[in-house]
Amino acid sequence: MADLNVNGKKYKVDVDPETPLLWVIRDHVGLTGTKYGCGVGQCGACTVLFDGQAIRSCMIPVSAAEGKKIETIESLEKNGQLSKVQKAWVDNQVPQCGYCQSGMVMATTALLRNTPKPTDAQIDAAVTNICRCGTFQQVRDAIHAVSKA
């Protein structure tokens, strides 16, 4: 049994404490915007925020997530309004297939909260997510667009 706070809502889930947070979010909480990619913390498709920090939810046992404030991609759109990052993603036509983009958007959201005007080097250091479509340049352009707005 684990008590979770996901996007400001409380959930009580009956799972093995070793279950990766990713699968609890997807299968038990029922929010499928967070994606499974590699399962070994490399690709970042499963990125969620953990007390504001971007983490890879496939590597976190649910037991470690108790008492933390978890934010997923579903929390960013408020009253039908996209967040600044999401809007920049649409304006810059970043996604191709889009599978990795929830993770990209979450990693960027965490970065911009602490570093509103990141340099390319800071972007490279913070957004290490992998996109097989190859949208890296568009991701960078969109982040700079948010900084300038």
Next chain:
Amino acid sequence: MTKNITTTNTSRRHFIVGSSAIATGLAIGFDFSFISSANAAMGTGTASMAPLATPEIGVWVVVKPNDDIVVRIVRSEMGQGTITGLAQMVAEELQCDWKTVTYEYPSPAESLKRKQAWGSYSTGGSRGIRTSEQYVRKGGAAARIMLVQAAANQWNVPASECVAKNSVITHTPSGRKTTFGKVSVAASQLDVPKEITLKDPKEWTLIGKSVNRIDGTADKVTGKQVYAIDLKMPGMLVATIQESPVFEELRRY
């Protein structure tokens, strides 16, 4: 997590036989109305597969009375922009206002009912556009010819005196105008023309241009886009390979 796995009595043979029965069911028109599989594959993320829009002007184009254009697309979107590219090709020949273009996905069952009117649904190997560009452009051109003919019939003038641009049809000698939407029902009653001349590529204004995608970019940044891994069906079970917990060389079976 091993303890979460429920062992059932399904033999491998039973599983394969059962799976092929399901596959056959799909091929003869299994009712898919309760899931969003096709829309999921296509990028809209909407919850149900609606009946095809009307009135259709040939099989590729629908012009609604309010001038909205719906282009039929049967190739899957995997991120390369196939849906948008194919819609651009149809719109180029249709001479419609690109800003009003959306798309819809005729179900495979609909395709069988209509003797595969839209051709191949296969998508892969960078062939989504290459192998269908000729006939989708002809589909757009046929719809334009029908819409222009419908307008000409209403004005009682030769169609050759009328031109279509940005979803507006103009009778050049008199300057009379109407819109695609106003003649769409009449156009839908006409025969689809057989002789179709496509534009010279030099005249293209939309094909080859980089435009915003029409396949739901916002859904891809909000988590709403439904991918195969997100698909839930009533009573769905998940089959997965149970791998050996021991990583070792295989000695024998």
